[in-house]
Amino acid sequence: MPNIILNKSNKQVKGTVNLTGSKSECNRALIIEALSDGKVHVDNVSDAADAVLLAGILRKTQESRVKNQEVLAGEVEPLTTHHSPLTTVDIGPAGTAMRFLTAYYAIQDDEVILTGSKRMKERPIGILVDALRELGAHIDYKENDGYPPIKLKGDFEQLTGKINIKGDISSQYITALLLIAARLPQGLELHIEGELTSRPYVEMTLAMLQTAGIQHVWTDNVIAIANQEFATTSLYIEPDWSAASYWYAIAALADEAELFLTGLTAYSLQGDSVITEIMANFGITSQFKDGGVHLLKEAKPLSRKIFDMKECPDLAQTVIVVCAALGHEATFTGLETLKIKETDRILALQTELAKMGVKLIEKGQVYKLDCSEKFIPESMFINTYHDHRMAMAFAPLALIIPQLEFENGPVVEKSYPAFWTDLEKQGFTVQSIG
Numbered sequence: 001m002p003n004i005i006l007n008k009s010n011k012q013v014k015g016t017v018n019l020t021g022s023k024s025e026c027n028r029a030l031i032i033e034a035l036s037d038g039k040v041h042v043d044n045v046s047d048a049a050d051a052v053l054l055a056g057i058l059r060k061t062q063e064s065r066v067k068n069q070e071v072l073a074g075e076v077e078p079l080t081t082h083h084s085p086l087t088t089v090d091i092g093p094a095g096t097a098m099r100f101l102t103a104y105y106a107i108q109d110d111e112v113i114l115t116g117s118k119r120m121k122e123r124p125i126g127i128l129v130d131a132l133r134e135l136g137a138h139i140d141y142k143e144n145d146g147y148p149p150i151k152l153k154g155d156f157e158q159l160t161g162k163i164n165i166k167g168d169i170s171s172q173y174i175t176a177l178l179l180i181a182a183r184l185p186q187g188l189e190l191h192i193e194g195e196l197t198s199r200p201y202v203e204m205t206l207a208m209l210q211t212a213g214i215q216h217v218w219t220d221n222v223i224a225i226a227n228q229e230f231a232t233t234s235l236y237i238e239p240d241w242s243a244a245s246y247w248y249a250i251a252a253l254a255d256e257a258e259l260f261l262t263g264l265t266a267y268s269l270q271g272d273s274v275i276t277e278i279m280a281n282f283g284i285t286s287q288f289k290d291g292g293v294h295l296l297k298e299a300k301p302l303s304r305k306i307f308d309m310k311e312c313p314d315l316a317q318t319v320i321v322v323c324a325a326l327g328h329e330a331t332f333t334g335l336e337t338l339k340i341k342e343t344d345r346i347l348a349l350q351t352e353l354a355k356m357g358v359k360l361i362e363k364g365q366v367y368k369l370d371c372s373e374k375f376i377p378e379s380m381f382i383n384t385y386h387d388h389r390m391a392m393a394f395a396p397l398a399l400i401i402p403q404l405e406f407e408n409g410p411v412v413e414k415s416y417p418a419f420w421t422d423l424e425k426q427g428f429t430v431q432s433i434g
Ligand SMILES: O=C(O)C1=C[C@@H](OP(=O)(O)O)[C@@H](O)[C@H](O)C1
Pocket: 023, 024, 025, 096, 169, 170, 171, 172, 175, 197, 198, 201, 313, 314, 337
């Protein structure tokens, strides 16, 4: 995979950016569409690689079902005489797609092996598999207990409508169950145990289900969805606020910034829209008008010292890198889930920030930035650890470090394929090598 060399000859940014569609919203919409018997339509599929991959898998699943029905009805010849209904689905590095498809296939008749990248095989799925087994799904582990690959064997018969699930490891397990809940004959009453992490993502799921005609009741730690029909409707995918965060970071590190991010609105389903509030601390004002958000930079002394990232974990790298670059010794909480994402993001941040003398020190649940030995190198090589957000969160450093080189440029495709070309359009020099 080619590396990327990134420079910015001046410290001004001014221009318009058209962001990609939200990966989180799109992956939910695609599963809802697949479960809706043709009633729900996704308006604008995101070009994030994870969403494109999920859309392709769901389309193939649908096509092979139609084919099998035709074979069964004697309308067409089977493709081969040894045709097996068992398919292997490789979801690569797409965590949400892995979790959502696990729940989706658990209640279908298809026999499927669900696998993914090397890292995906290290990302836990046991909590979701246990919950689905309790509901009546037949799922086996193919390699290590609690981790993909898994074999889903069909023959779902609902055994119970009430289950308990831990809320503090990943909200994606909860979303996965909520997405299929209305299709369960007995519906679902989900009792969330412990603190709920990444709560806005659960709210996003319920809001999108509601748009698709599915009602819910959420009281304290219990979310209930009865068996019910989807409405005939279409789902619109908003631009991605996590992607927008890198432009906020660029504005925060620039001397002068005037950016317009199209399509974003003040009321978003995405919890990461909180980046507007976070970045207000760094002097970035957000003005919603003209069909998007205008970012303006004002000189402002940095005051906020504590950032809780529990509800917006995907912003953690963005904000930590900005603080490090500005030498702002802030404290961060709510970073527990970062160790099980595309890479161990805590370790990755510690390793890369050390290249500019900054330490991210773990003290129990609290992480503190120590910038006492910070320096600005002439050039810096950024390892990206198969994590799109490691590349994108460190890219704004091009405004203060003369030359940056990123390992594996295409890593950004997971959620924001046009990231490097968008930087180029805004006056960054982007060179692909190797
Ligand atoms: O539901 C979603 O779309 C997501 C939920 C979050 O994961 P966790 O719930 O595991 O924190 C987030 O980090 C991920 O990028 C997307």
